[in-house]
Amino acid sequence: MNNPPQHAVLESLDVKDGCLQIGGMPLTRLVQRVGTTPFYAYDRKKISERVALLRRSMPPEIQLYYAMKANPMPAVVQHLAKLVDGMDVASLGEMKVALDTPLSPHRISFTGPGKKLEELRSAVASDVIINVESASEMERAAQCGEELGMLPQVSIRVNPDFELQSSGMKMGGGAKPFGIDAEQVPSLLQHVGTLGLNFAGLHVFSGSQNLNTSAICEAQEKTIRLAIEIALQTGVAIPRLNIGGGLGVPYFPGQQPLDLAVVGKHLHGLVHEIRQIFPRIEIAMELGRYIVAEAGIYVCRVVERKISRGQIFLVTDGGMHHHLAASGNLGQVIRKNFPVLIGNKIHQDADEVATIVGPLCTPLDILAEQIPVARACPGDWVVVLQSGAYGLTASPVAFLNHPEPVEVLV
Ligand SMILES: *Cc1c(COP(=O)(O)O)cnc(C)c1O
Numbered sequence: 001m002n003n004p005p006q007h008a009v010l011e012s013l014d015v016k017d018g019c020l021q022i023g024g025m026p027l028t029r030l031v032q033r034v035g036t037t038p039f040y041a042y043d044r045k046k047i048s049e050r051v052a053l054l055r056r057s058m059p060p061e062i063q064l065y066y067a068m069k070a071n072p073m074p075a076v077v078q079h080l081a082k083l084v085d086g087m088d089v090a091s092l093g094e095m096k097v098a099l100d101t102p103l104s105p106h107r108i109s110f111t112g113p114g115k116k117l118e119e120l121r122s123a124v125a126s127d128v129i130i131n132v133e134s135a136s137e138m139e140r141a142a143q144c145g146e147e148l149g150m151l152p153q154v155s156i157r158v159n160p161d162f163e164l165q166s167s168g169m170k171m172g173g174g175a176k177p178f179g180i181d182a183e184q185v186p187s188l189l190q191h192v193g194t195l196g197l198n199f200a201g202l203h204v205f206s207g208s209q210n211l212n213t214s215a216i217c218e219a220q221e222k223t224i225r226l227a228i229e230i231a232l233q234t235g236v237a238i239p240r241l242n243i244g245g246g247l248g249v250p251y252f253p254g255q256q257p258l259d260l261a262v263v264g265k266h267l268h269g270l271v272h273e274i275r276q277i278f279p280r281i282e283i284a285m286e287l288g289r290y291i292v293a294e295a296g297i298y299v300c301r302v303v304e305r306k307i308s309r310g311q312i313f314l315v316t317d318g319g320m321h322h323h324l325a326a327s328g329n330l331g332q333v334i335r336k337n338f339p340v341l342i343g344n345k346i347h348q349d350a351d352e353v354a355t356i357v358g359p360l361c362t363p364l365d366i367l368a369e370q371i372p373v374a375r376a377c378p379g380d381w382v383v384v385l386q387s388g389a390y391g392l393t394a395s396p397v398a399f400l401n402h403p404e405p406v407e408v409l410v
Contacts, residue, residue: 022043027344038322042075042076042292047295051291062267064083064086065109067088070393077098082102089109091119105129106200109155123144124145132156135188152196154197154199160173164206167215182226199238204226205244228277239282298391299318301380302382314373321360321365323384326367338368353372354368355368355370392407
């Protein structure tokens with residue numbers, strides 16, 4: 001049998017005395033501390049390092065926003081609130097978590113289609129910036145402002161007239177439920193003042209999980225040109241432009257990490273260009289996955305080792321109900337394996353090919369398929385790497401009614 005290629009991140013693991021280190025402690029101690037499996041653990045130092053890397057690589061004028069939907073664990077959000085310039089939230093629940101941080105409400109933006117009246121009212125009352133996704137949403141925001149006797153802060157989410165090429169998930173360009181089509185924005189902008197709204201800026205988010213440097217640079221360039229065009233056409237000053245993000249991380253064999261220096265250098269030129277025309281415009285980037293994905297692991301325990309017609313199955317106490325992304329059911333077209341290892345046997349060769357599954361009665365409950373791992377038995381720990389983003393938060397935990405996994409920030 002051909003062994004699938006190993007993942008690059010397995011070669012750069014943080015290992016001390018033969019033991020995988022998480023948050024500066026050996027995995028063995030972490031498992032004892034948590035006291036149960038399955039669990040997610042997020043490494044606070046790795047999150048900080050990631051933000052520092054972004055700060056070093058991006059132009060100094062760029063503000064960094066954390067898109068909370070990637071990992072809304074309150075402890076993670078509190079940690080990040082000290083490191084980033086702002087947060088983007090996509091629900092009232094997320095907005096409450098962001099408002100619990102020391103960030104000013106003007107540093108919180110509320111994005112997402114179909115915001116309900118009570119959500120808009122809460123946002124206006126809290127003075128957070130509402131990223132309006134339609135003309136009628138803008139009117140509803142104004143209505144809330146009138147009711148509350150407050151001036152709502154709104155920015156306009158623009159559905160651009162271009163796509164972010166080679167993105168794992170496209171969220172702009174063509175017909176989309178997100179944002180207001182670029183061609184309608186100028187006439188709408190002229191309305192903002194008459195509606196009794198404070199215009200806070202423009203927001204363009206065109207896609208997610210992109211590992212193609214030139215596609216990212218191109219989308220950033222088009223975004224900045226679009227903002228310049230809208231501003232010049234309408235004569236309306238744009239206080240802030242959020243250019244989105246979409247920076248991806250390598251999940252599968254063969255994928256390479258992004259060269260952030262190239263993105264930063266290109267963006268530097270673009271910032272210079274727009275600042276020559278609009279010297280005071282603030283420019284923000286908004287990232288979720290890139291900040292937290294590599295800082296997280298998911299750990300579950302082997303319950304049973306089974307052989308079926310010659311194939312080895314490791315049945316664990318975790319699975320797709322906790323980690324939908326690793327199971328391949330969160331938008332993957334062809335299922336590929338996340339990097340996985342046997343956490344208490346990392347010094348042993350991965351000389352066995354096994355399929356790692358969960359306890360659910362569905363063939364979709366796969367954590368890794370035909371993957372080379374160290375020979376594992378009941379009691380051993382399966383560790384899924386690159387699990388800090390879209391892990392628990394994007395999983396169907398209620399499916400089959402197993403207990404929820406624990407989350408820790410270490
Ligand atoms: C999902 C989303 C993000 C975060 O995307 P990542 O790929 O995790 O960086 C940012 N902004 C908006 C509007 C989103 O919907």
